[in-house]
Amino acid sequence: MKIYKAANYDEMSCKAANIISAQIIMKPDCVLGLATGSSPIGTYRQLVEWYEKGDLDFAAVTSVNLDEYQGLEGTHPQSYRYFMNENLFSHVNIAPEHTYLPNGAAADIEEECTHYDEIIQKLGGVDLQLLGLGHNGHIGFNEPDEAFAKGTHRVDLKESTIQANSRLFDSIDEVPRHALTMGIKTIMQAKKILVVVSGADKAEIVKQAFQGPVTPQVPASILQMHNDVTLVGDEAALSRLI
């Protein structure tokens, strides 16, 4: 695993955006696995800036997002589709029909999950998967569990995740209790993985995930078994790593 320690959030974002641009430049028709949350916002901002300067071209890029809340239409301001439009898609020249997210409003959720895995497979898999890290070690919405989940599936969100994500909703009652997420197997099949973490509140889980035992109780710990992971974090988030 490669670890880059950045001084702060902006430097972390710049480094992560550098890795993503290198991927796009090396393979213009690459498949990017994308993530939501506060951690990658700066990375997207930096990518948009480079696109505006003419240094990056998303014309041939395809994206597949990790997850989506169940029950939210893409027009809902808290949906991950909306987040992606706001933070990246509407600012660059990626073709809207080449941007995939699980459809949280699908009538048949099981069918939607199978369909999502088929899309990823047809695309030939993910070249570079961007990940944030939940405080309980979740990646995408793969919550601590008895076993590692495989393909895209529906999850019951943990109380701690509902609490953490409620900061973005008007009230905690509005936070969906379920979500659709790529499974651990899907994430692990990505050719390269890039994890972004910032803030002292992530220091303990970073240590557990990257230097603790590999266990489904800390879903991100499985990343220790992947052969091409880059962890980009600020000093505070990486402060407990030895």
Ligand code: GLP
């Ligand atoms: C959410 C998302 C995850 C994200 C995590 C951490 O629950 N489903 O993909 O990584 O929260 O978010 P943040 O970066 O805001 O701490």
